[in-house]
Amino acid sequence: MAPMNNVFLLLFLSALVSLSLVHANFSVAAGTDDGSEQWGYVEVRPKAHMFWWLYRSPNRVEDPSKPWPILLWLQGGPGGSGVGFGNFLEIGPLDANLKPRNSTWLLKADLLFVDSPVGTGFSYVEDESLAVKTDEESATDLTTLLKELFNGNETLQKSPLFIFAESYGGKFAITLGVSALKAIEAGELKLQLGGVALGDSWISPEDFVFSWGPILKDMSRIDSNGLNRSNSLALKIRQQLATGKFTDATETWNELENVISASSNDEVKGVLGERYLTYFSKKIFASANGASGDFDSLMNGPIKAKLKIIPNNVLWGGQSGIVFPAMAGDFMKPRIKEVDELLAKGINVTIYNGQVDLICSTKGAEAWVDKLKSPLYCGEDDTTTKGFMRSYKNLFFYWILGAGHFVPVDQPCVSLQMVGSITRSPAN
Numbered sequence: 001m002a003p004m005n006n007v008f009l010l011l012f013l014s015a016l017v018s019l020s021l022v023h024a025n026f027s028v029a030a031g032t033d034d035g036s037e038q039w040g041y042v043e044v045r046p047k048a049h050m051f052w053w054l055y056r057s058p059n060r061v062e063d064p065s066k067p068w069p070i071l072l073w074l075q076g077g078p079g080g081s082g083v084g085f086g087n088f089l090e091i092g093p094l095d096a097n098l099k100p101r102n103s104t105w106l107l108k109a110d111l112l113f114v115d116s117p118v119g120t121g122f123s124y125v126e127d128e129s130l131a132v133k134t135d136e137e138s139a140t141d142l143t144t145l146l147k148e149l150f151n152g153n154e155t156l157q158k159s160p161l162f163i164f165a166e167s168y169g170g171k172f173a174i175t176l177g178v179s180a181l182k183a184i185e186a187g188e189l190k191l192q193l194g195g196v197a198l199g200d201s202w203i204s205p206e207d208f209v210f211s212w213g214p215i216l217k218d219m220s221r222i223d224s225n226g227l228n229r230s231n232s233l234a235l236k237i238r239q240q241l242a243t244g245k246f247t248d249a250t251e252t253w254n255e256l257e258n259v260i261s262a263s264s265n266d267e268v269k270g271v272l273g274e275r276y277l278t279y280f281s282k283k284i285f286a287s288a289n290g291a292s293g294d295f296d297s298l299m300n301g302p303i304k305a306k307l308k309i310i311p312n313n314v315l316w317g318g319q320s321g322i323v324f325p326a327m328a329g330d331f332m333k334p335r336i337k338e339v340d341e342l343l344a345k346g347i348n349v350t351i352y353n354g355q356v357d358l359i360c361s362t363k364g365a366e367a368w369v370d371k372l373k374s375p376l377y378c379g380e381d382d383t384t385t386k387g388f389m390r391s392y393k394n395l396f397f398y399w400i401l402g403a404g405h406f407v408p409v410d411q412p413c414v415s416l417q418m419v420g421s422i423t424r425s426p427a428n
């Protein structure tokens with residue numbers, strides 16, 4: 001019997017080793033010695049690896065009545081890197097020159113950056129056919145990541161999670177909010193969903209493209225011919241969306257951008273903001289935000305070296321070119337219904353917009369949310385109005401004066417105060 005028992009023991013140990021290897025492949029993590037930073041990969045689907053980076057705030061305030069929040073940042077594009085752009089060029093503790101950022105949102109909350117969808121930033125797929133094609137697929141991957149991070153971590157579970165997003169990231173955020181809430185209600189995700197904040201977000205593409213021509217005409221950036229061509233293409237997009245021709249609508253959107261650029265002799269770029277080119281030209285975005293040198297070199301040099309767990313054959317941004325084409329059929333789809341769904345469930349939804357943004361214009365946002373009320377000031381200066389906020393029940397709208405498409409960069413002080421208000425941070 002002893003030999004047979006040894007066989008069973010070997011089989012049992014082999015099974016344990018196999019299970020541990022499966023888990024190791026599913027989730028790999030590392031971090032700083034003091035625990036202030038953690039990062040890692042989660043295999044959200046077989047051969048699809050999503051990268052995350054969590055910063056714990058040194059300014060944490062313990063207040064039982066106001067738990068310290070975690071802020072999840074989702075970048076736009078689709079294909080923009082939250083770990084890269086959002087972190088080092090907008091709200092993280094260090095800027096692109098690795099110098100401390102005085103207006104980092106880490107002052108108000110812990111920060112969780114994720115390179116989503118897979119193929120973005122340091123996230124990668126082993127087969128390009130695994131790139132997501134819809135917002136819902138991206139939300140499912142992100143929900144899988146949240147389950148891996150939160151379900152076994154009671155410390156994280158004590159902090160409410162606020163999903164913040166910018167540009168196209170708003171569509172990811174609102175669909176993630178719906179997906180995560182369903183998982184929470186089903187008992188599959190141990191997480192407190194504090195709310196969703198949509199910054200200059202591409203929630204209703206139809207409303208935004210209809211705003212472009214009139215705004216530029218009023219600013220004398222295009223003439224009447226340019227306005228007519230712009231409105232004609234916007235109408236074509238409306239018809240394509242109404243008939244379910246979403247990929248065609250994306251192609252017409254691209255044509256519309258080219259028409260506007262040509263009609264304005266490229267001067268419209270000043271309105272669009274050079275920073276928007278982040279999703280198409282990383283070097284221009286980095287230089288526009290004070291970064292010296294090549295941003296790719298920063299991410300694939302000292303940052304990759306610090307992280308240590310990035311596979312040798314994976315480059316930051318190496319697969320970003322597959323993300324947008326894969327989502328061409330979803331790019332122009334509206335997500336207003338999902339906003340309604342979260343509001344009906346009692347989840348706080350905040351919309352904030354840069355006053356002079358064109359891409360996701362305030363005029364376009366007001367087409368589906370018409371809210372402006374209380375003035376916003378910055379710090380102790382109550383003489384200069386920096387923006388407006390209006391709310392109705394659990395829906396909030398912030399209109400940030402003097403800001404374009406990248407509110408945290410254009411108005412860092414008032415945006416930091418806004419974050420503290422939204423997350424109800426004890427640091428306020």
